[in-house]
Amino acid sequence: MNKELLKQEKLQNYINGKWCDPVNGQYADVVNPATAESLVKVPLSGLEEVGSAAEAARKAQKEWALVPAPQRAEVLYRVGNIMKEQKERLSKLLTMENGKVLEEARGEVQEGIDMAFYMAGEGRRLFGQTTPAELKDKFAMSVRAPVGVVGIITPWNFPIAIATWKSFPAIVAGNAVVWKPATETPIMAFELAKIFEQAGLPEGVINVVFGAGSTVGESMIDQKNIRVISFTGSNDVGRNIAAKCGQKLKKVSLEMGGKNAVIVMDDADLSLAVEGILWSAFGTSGQRCTACSRVIVHEKVKTELEERLLNEMAGLSIGNGLDESIKVGPIINKNGLEKIKNYIEVGKQEGAKLLAGGYVMENGEHKQGNYFAPTLFTDVTPEMRIAMEEIFGPVVSLIPVKSLEEAIEINNQVEYGLSSAIFTSDVNKVFTAQRDLDTGIVYVNAGTTGAEIHLPFGGTKGTGNGHRDSGVAALDVFTEWKAIYVDFSGKLQRAQIDVQ
Numbered sequence: 001m002n003k004e005l006l007k008q009e010k011l012q013n014y015i016n017g018k019w020c021d022p023v024n025g026q027y028a029d030v031v032n033p034a035t036a037e038s039l040v041k042v043p044l045s046g047l048e049e050v051g052s053a054a055e056a057a058r059k060a061q062k063e064w065a066l067v068p069a070p071q072r073a074e075v076l077y078r079v080g081n082i083m084k085e086q087k088e089r090l091s092k093l094l095t096m097e098n099g100k101v102l103e104e105a106r107g108e109v110q111e112g113i114d115m116a117f118y119m120a121g122e123g124r125r126l127f128g129q130t131t132p133a134e135l136k137d138k139f140a141m142s143v144r145a146p147v148g149v150v151g152i153i154t155p156w157n158f159p160i161a162i163a164t165w166k167s168f169p170a171i172v173a174g175n176a177v178v179w180k181p182a183t184e185t186p187i188m189a190f191e192l193a194k195i196f197e198q199a200g201l202p203e204g205v206i207n208v209v210f211g212a213g214s215t216v217g218e219s220m221i222d223q224k225n226i227r228v229i230s231f232t233g234s235n236d237v238g239r240n241i242a243a244k245c246g247q248k249l250k251k252v253s254l255e256m257g258g259k260n261a262v263i264v265m266d267d268a269d270l271s272l273a274v275e276g277i278l279w280s281a282f283g284t285s286g287q288r289c290t291a292c293s294r295v296i297v298h299e300k301v302k303t304e305l306e307e308r309l310l311n312e313m314a315g316l317s318i319g320n321g322l323d324e325s326i327k328v329g330p331i332i333n334k335n336g337l338e339k340i341k342n343y344i345e346v347g348k349q350e351g352a353k354l355l356a357g358g359y360v361m362e363n364g365e366h367k368q369g370n371y372f373a374p375t376l377f378t379d380v381t382p383e384m385r386i387a388m389e390e391i392f393g394p395v396v397s398l399i400p401v402k403s404l405e406e407a408i409e410i411n412n413q414v415e416y417g418l419s420s421a422i423f424t425s426d427v428n429k430v431f432t433a434q435r436d437l438d439t440g441i442v443y444v445n446a447g448t449t450g451a452e453i454h455l456p457f458g459g460t461k462g463t464g465n466g467h468r469d470s471g472v473a474a475l476d477v478f479t480e481w482k483a484i485y486v487d488f489s490g491k492l493q494r495a496q497i498d499v500q
């Protein structure tokens, strides 16, 4: 690791404002997926740290909730400014630990900066409502109250942006946080904790515990003090968290997979559609929840779209994202690579036609890292597994259709509902699609990725459990509504009874 970018050889947990080594002395290697180089060691903490973090958070939260929200927000303004100053360094570190190309890494850090300023603004809003009471000389209002201590569990594919989506609204709303980042990409978490420290966030308001889901994550669910779990990650893990939190009546917000489609109608601007598909399918090597993994194309333009896509795909440069000429970076690890490889076999066996890619790149400059060639299947039918299941890699399946109705039906028949997109020049089709596409995010004449932070982020069906990250909606996860009645009549007035 370049010492100018990161001095530490071993990361530490951040608990109650102190940096500490894991009690059990255990670590894992953090590996650059582009080069297989070991970057740093990450603690594999045990239950003890989770207990200390939850206790520190419980104590800190009491004081923090009493700090006026506009003052809490001042910390976030400082966090945003420090992130801005450090944007280039953070982006490089992000590319090194996650593999996404530098341009996208800068975009992700920017997403965090945007979130800092947006949520800092909430410090002067956090709106509740006043409403007339039904009785004379009585006042009624609702306010947002912090829930207390919140647990956040964040994934490796957006290690800083998603952390900001969850921690910033939690903090501005007066909560304290226990945070378990993904062990594949802990450097962003370590850096963000340092930024919180530098910005003057009181000790214990955020606590970072590095470790595995099966120990640290599970133990967070067991902590009595932790009242909310906000999770982004795989469907299996999310279901397990929801079941366990259900037993304990813990609030849980889940953001999971997607099987997002771009619909291309016969009246679409095909050049634009090709650009949108390339960007949303192969950007981040397809490792976004929002990545396009299906293209539902009108049969009249199918052949032309295939040709154009193949042409453009041939020009994609694949390699180490620190090199600015590279467009597609590596896959996060060998398991990810293996999963994608298996889906290629599944697709072939199901009878889909492989037009491009479909293999691990292992020669020359691709020897060291985990690279998968951008892949295009065609003549895919909606029932095939490659058209239904999340692959999380640079693999796109083309499904031909005869009409908009059929396209929408196919879009909606998967178990996920995160993002969808339509390319068309017909305004009637635009409005029909935006009404009928059953996803939490809909794009018109753009690909399936690129959500902005001030809008709600999340999806329907198997993508989540009804909550949203980002935007004002995020505050619903991290606050409880409190209804307050003030009777200034000086006498007992009974609601529903003493009304004349």
Ligand code: UN1
Pocket: 111, 157, 158, 232, 287, 288, 289, 290, 291, 448, 449, 450, 451, 452
């Ligand atoms: C994710 O993949 O989980 O909309 C997050 C987007 C990004 C966030 C993706 N702003 O593609």
